[in-house]
Amino acid sequence: xxxxxxxxxxLANIEFSTEFLDTIKSQTADAVKELCDIAGLYEGSIFIVxxxxxxxxxxxxxxxxxxxxxxxxxxxxxxxxxxxKIKLAAQCCEHLNRAIIIDGYYADxxxxxxxxxxxxxxxxxxxxxxxxxxxxxxxxxxAGIDIGGTLIGMHLKHVAVPVRLAxxxxxxxxxxxxxxxxxxIGGVRAAYDEALL
Numbered sequence: 001x002x003x004x005x006x007x008x009x010x011l012a013n014i015e016f017s018t019e020f021l022d023t024i025k026s027q028t029a030d031a032v033k034e035l036c037d038i039a040g041l042y043e044g045s046i047f048i049v050x051x052x053x054x055x056x057x058x059x060x061x062x063x064x065x066x067x068x069x070x071x072x073x074x075x076x077x078x079x080x081x082x083x084x085k086i087k088l089a090a091q092c093c094e095h096l097n098r099a100i101i102i103d104g105y106y107a108d109x110x111x112x113x114x115x116x117x118x119x120x121x122x123x124x125x126x127x128x129x130x131x132x133x134x135x136x137x138x139x140x141x142x143a144g145i146d147i148g149g150t151l152i153g154m155h156l157k158h159v160a161v162p163v164r165l166a167x168x169x170x171x172x173x174x175x176x177x178x179x180x181x182x183x184x185i186g187g188v189r190a191a192y193d194e195a196l197l
Contacts, residue, residue: 014057021072024056024171028076031145031167031175036080038163039143039179043085048100048144048155049077050091051122055148056171062093070121073147073170074129089139090126091152092119099123100139100155103130110135122147142180148173156180 032047041047051073054064074090081088090101095118099110103126112135114123127133140157147170153160157180165177182196 016066016068021068024069024072025076025079027167027170028073028147029079031165031170031177032077032080034165034167035143035145035163035177035179036084036086041084041086041143045086045143046089046102046139046141047077047081047086048089048091048139048141048152049073049122050098050144050146050148050150050152051120052093052148052150052173053121055173058172061148061150065116065121067116067121067125069171070116070125073122074125078129088126089141089144089155090123091150091155092123092135093150095119096123096135097137098151098154100136101126101130102134102136102139104132104134106134106136108136110137120150144178146176146178149176153178159183 052061053066053069054061056069057064057066077088092099092114096112096114099112101114101123114127116124139155141155142157144152144156146152156178160178160180163177163179165175167175169175184192
């Protein structure tokens with residue numbers, strides 16, 4: 001595969017090969033699995049994903065929304081999270097103030113339906129696949145990955161800890177990962193649980 005997977009002179013309605021989509025799904029699953037293992041996530045944990053399908057395709061964020069790429073990424077994420085009973089929180093783009101799409105009923109839900117150009121293709125894929133899609137203005141996730149510079153930090157619990165994954169890119173998009181840990185409290189006499197660091 002070349003460094004730039006998509007040529008600059010592409011058509012807006014480009015079709016991706018099955019092989020390419022399978023590669024994207026596999027890269028995503030590898031990144032999610034590694035972070036779940038490193039972060040020690042357990043049943044009921046919340047895993048946030050921010051995703052620019054444009055960046056995955058080798059384009060500037062917000063310029064090339066791709067439902068096909070988003071679906072491949074969604075499938076890769078859920079292939080790891082569902083068996084572990086970890087909850088996916090899909091971050092929308094800035095046009096929806098980076099709202100969250102999550103599955104289930106929440107008292108503080110807001111009314112918005114993401115679309116590829118207003119919310120993002122990944123959040124749209126999540127909304128379409130969840131049994132009870134719900135939009136929230138914010139959430140405090142236990143860990144997450146940012147695919148293509150979408151800025152997930154505002155939705156992570158304190159304290160966020162960067163994680164360097166073996167999977168550095170999904171397609172052409174840079175992958176940044178973080179886990180969280182409980183805050184330290186106390187002073188010089190305090191002792192801490194090493195398992196929570």
